[in-house]
Amino acid sequence: MLDNNQLLRFTTAGSVDDGKSTLIGRLLYDSKSIFEDQLEAVESTSKKKGHEGVDLALFTDGLRDEREQGITIDVAYRYFTTPKRKFIIADTPGHIQYTRNMITGASTANAAIILVDARHGVIEQTKRHAFIASLLQIPHIIVCINKMDLVDYKEEVYNEIIGQFEEFSSKLLVKDIRFIPISALLGDNVVNRSENMSWYQGAPLLHTLETMHISSDINKVDARFPVQTVLRPQREGFIDYRGYAGRIASGILRKGDEITVMPSGFTSKIKSIDTFEKEVDEAYAPMSVSITLEDDIDISRGDMIVRTKNKPESAQDLEVMLCWLNNESAKPRTKYIVRHTSNEQMAMVKEVIYKIDINTLARSGEDKEMNMNDICKVKLRTTKPLLFDSYRENRGTGSLILIDPATNQTVAAGMIV
Amino acid sequence: MSKYYLNYLDELESEAIYVLREVWAQFDNPVILFSGGKDSIVVTHLARKAFHPAKIPFALMHVDTGHNFPETIKFRDDLIESLGVSLIVGSVQESIDEGRVAEEKGKNATRNALQITTLLDAIEGNKVDCAIGGGRRDEEKARAKERFFSHRDDFGQWDPKNQRPELWNLFNGKHFEGEHFRAFPISNWTEMDVWNYISRENIQIPSLYFAHERKVVWRNNSWIPYSEFLQLDEGEEVVTKKIRFRTLGDITITGGIESEADTVEMIAQEVSAMRQTERGNRTDDKRSETAMEDRKKQGYF
Ligand SMILES: Nc1nc2c(ncn2[C@@H]2O[C@H](COP(=O)(O)OP(=O)(O)OP(=O)(O)O)[C@@H](O)[C@H]2O)c(=O)[nH]1
Numbered sequence: 001m002l003d004n005n006q007l008l009r010f011t012t013a014g015s016v017d018d019g020k021s022t023l024i025g026r027l028l029y030d031s032k033s034i035f036e037d038q039l040e041a042v043e044s045t046s047k048k049k050g051h052e053g054v055d056l057a058l059f060t061d062g063l064r065d066e067r068e069q070g071i072t073i074d075v076a077y078r079y080f081t082t083p084k085r086k087f088i089i090a091d092t093p094g095h096i097q098y099t100r101n102m103i104t105g106a107s108t109a110n111a112a113i114i115l116v117d118a119r120h121g122v123i124e125q126t127k128r129h130a131f132i133a134s135l136l137q138i139p140h141i142i143v144c145i146n147k148m149d150l151v152d153y154k155e156e157v158y159n160e161i162i163g164q165f166e167e168f169s170s171k172l173l174v175k176d177i178r179f180i181p182i183s184a185l186l187g188d189n190v191v192n193r194s195e196n197m198s199w200y201q202g203a204p205l206l207h208t209l210e211t212m213h214i215s216s217d218i219n220k221v222d223a224r225f226p227v228q229t230v231l232r233p234q235r236e237g238f239i240d241y242r243g244y245a246g247r248i249a250s251g252i253l254r255k256g257d258e259i260t261v262m263p264s265g266f267t268s269k270i271k272s273i274d275t276f277e278k279e280v281d282e283a284y285a286p287m288s289v290s291i292t293l294e295d296d297i298d299i300s301r302g303d304m305i306v307r308t309k310n311k312p313e314s315a316q317d318l319e320v321m322l323c324w325l326n327n328e329s330a331k332p333r334t335k336y337i338v339r340h341t342s343n344e345q346m347a348m349v350k351e352v353i354y355k356i357d358i359n360t361l362a363r364s365g366e367d368k369e370m371n372m373n374d375i376c377k378v379k380l381r382t383t384k385p386l387l388f389d390s391y392r393e394n395r396g397t398g399s400l401i402l403i404d405p406a407t408n409q410t411v412a413a414g415m416i417v
Numbered sequence: 418m419s420k421y422y423l424n425y426l427d428e429l430e431s432e433a434i435y436v437l438r439e440v441w442a443q444f445d446n447p448v449i450l451f452s453g454g455k456d457s458i459v460v461t462h463l464a465r466k467a468f469h470p471a472k473i474p475f476a477l478m479h480v481d482t483g484h485n486f487p488e489t490i491k492f493r494d495d496l497i498e499s500l501g502v503s504l505i506v507g508s509v510q511e512s513i514d515e516g517r518v519a520e521e522k523g524k525n526a527t528r529n530a531l532q533i534t535t536l537l538d539a540i541e542g543n544k545v546d547c548a549i550g551g552g553r554r555d556e557e558k559a560r561a562k563e564r565f566f567s568h569r570d571d572f573g574q575w576d577p578k579n580q581r582p583e584l585w586n587l588f589n590g591k592h593f594e595g596e597h598f599r600a601f602p603i604s605n606w607t608e609m610d611v612w613n614y615i616s617r618e619n620i621q622i623p624s625l626y627f628a629h630e631r632k633v634v635w636r637n638n639s640w641i642p643y644s645e646f647l648q649l650d651e652g653e654e655v656v657t658k659k660i661r662f663r664t665l666g667d668i669t670i671t672g673g674i675e676s677e678a679d680t681v682e683m684i685a686q687e688v689s690a691m692r693q694t695e696r697g698n699r700t701d702d703k704r705s706e707t708a709m710e711d712r713k714k715q716g717y718f
């Protein structure tokens with residue numbers, strides 16, 4: 001049993017038809033993670049569609065419309081395990097129309113594989129996805145230059161595209177970028193080292209994913225405990241039990257810690273940290289626990305328990321990088337519901353500070369309209385103070401979504417600056 | 418490895434507990450869809466953990482096809498009693514008797530699709546606004562597309578081409594009157610994870626999952642349990658084999674496999690070497706390439 005193994009969540013990105021789904025199919029196939037009945041089903045569909053061999057993209061493109069059109073529409077999640085690690089893959093669509101689904105898949109990833117078609121090089125959609133990956137602060141990016149089989153496995157092509165990508169990515173904040181030349185279709189440098197590209201000295205993709213250092217990706221410094229719900233069992237043995245249930249967003253909490261409940265500001269001490277099995281002395285992100293305090297304080301969902309010596313910021317006026325996800329454009333001075341940790345309240349976009357041009361990353365202060373797929377820096381005003389850290393420091397307390405109360409749709413994803 | 422790092426099974430458990438608590442906080446009247454299968458048993462176990470020391474704060478809902486393994490019903494009733502939660506039963510037989518649905522005819526007839534109407538009626542009739550399921554993304558290619566919080570319109574339908582984006586762990590369960598949600602706390606678990614977890618937590622499961630001498634009929638490439646609901650064809654014969662089931666569904670369509678595994682550990686070992694998916698034995702999924710998607714669009718689990 002793999003009980004001590006780490007989980008790596010990664011996502012695919014890149015323009016439509018660059019080979020993302022094919023790559024995931026290849027990765028699963030060559031790592032022997034495909035079951036016989038799945039293979040048979042995909043073989044027979046491939047044949048029906050007149051495809052030579054197996055269409056590897058069919059392992060993830062599971063919806064009827066996806067299969068008919070040969071594109072990915074929504075994220076597909078796939079799972080596989082090697083002796084070294086356990087993986088959750090989010091295979092996302094490249095089509096610009098479905099950018100919101102790409103963001104869905106990418107928002108929980110520790111690593112992103114960005115594909116580039118060797119024949120076309122870095123294009124606008126590659127840049128959009130690379131930019132979104134950097135905005136989301138995905139710590140590791142692997143750029144796979146794909147379809148090397150179609151450019152005679154030439155090293156010059158590979159180097160040229162690295163140059164194009166680096167020219168763009170030098171303006172992004174990504175800690176760890178690597179490049180791998182591959183053919184997803186034929187399997188070069190996916191699981192097995194390519195015999196066609198002896199000039200490439202680096203590791204194949206799977207090995208890279210297996211050995212990447214990930215344990216430092218969670219914030220372990222700032223203890224933040226958003227209260228999800230209050231547990232009042234009112235049954236024998238627990239008559240006075242009042243536990244604050246939630247998942248630690250970041251940092252470590254210990255029994256006896258001096259804490260402050262925000263926004264009320266009341267202070268107390270942690271009396272116990274409980275799980276179903278037992279009381280524990282300490283708990284850390286991303287554990288789900290129930291906390292009891294020494295004092296009776298009025299606490300409810302949406303409040304945050306933090307260490308008195310290390311509090312988040314609290315403000316009603318925030319600067320946020322906003323990705324607009326809805327075909328209905330943002331309406332000025334309209335109230336949206338903002339959901340942030342377990343907290344929910346109303347908010348208004350007061351001002352669009354600038355919009356980002358995806359190709360050049362230039363900021364334009366002229367165009368104030370927020371349409372689908374636009375990425376803007378905005379001023380957001382909430383009705384009550386929001387308790388947050390900057391997204392850069394803390395994914396859990398720096399992220400928010402906007403919901404349109406008229407339609408209940410999730411219309412925007414925000415990262416607090 | 419750093420001391421402050423969860424192993425993957427703990428991480429999946431914590432994620433599921435988070436989802437269950439989110440459901441409780443965001444909805445007025447959620448239920449757990451309880452089939453008696455291992456996945457819904459695991460979800461129920463996780464719900465116990467999520468709200469401990471309080472009781473599970475929602476009812477269990479069972480859509481009863483009438484074609485049950487008898488053991489499933491006993492297992493269900495015992496569990497309800499030990500948890501002290503209430504049970505809502507939606508009966509396919511009643512839907513048939515009331516003329517809401519018509520029974521399929523012929524040898525391969527099943528009540529699988531009929532469950533949709535019964536399920537949606539039970540959801541509407543009990544004013545359920547969120548039905549928590551044990552669906553996992555690794556089960557099937559349409560399920561691989563599910564969100565944790567998955568919207569259903571006022572006809573109970575799923576629109577896979579137009580799902581709400583689901584960012585980070587910020588779930589949007591907002592809905593209008595008449596609409597509901599499905600929530601899938603163990604979305605990210607694989608069959609292997611479920612078995613490892615059952616083993617680690619020592620969770621009780623029906624003995625149908627363990628290898629046993631059973632009366633079966635060879636049909637559609639798998640061993641279908643012999644029951645009063647099965648119409649035998651010419652040439653088909655009832656034989657006794659050591660069989661266990663990988664999934665539990667309607668008794669008429671759930672295929673078993675030959676196995677010697679009679680402990681959870683042996684099952685986990687067997688599953689890790691398996692070359693067929695667990696639903697590979699379910700004739701309901703084999704009816705067409707997009708059988709699951711088509712049913713799910715209409716409101717299936
Ligand atoms: N020759 C060659 N063709 C490839 C390679 N990788 C993918 N393809 C082909 O490129 C086409 C598109 O592949 P997909 O995997 O569906 O592309 P995608 O990036 O998933 O597309 P979307 O999800 O719709 O954005 C298919 O016809 C593949 O067979 C490769 O390495 N070499």
Ligand SMILES: [Mg+2]
Nearest residue numbers: 020021071072
């Ligand atoms: Mg694709």
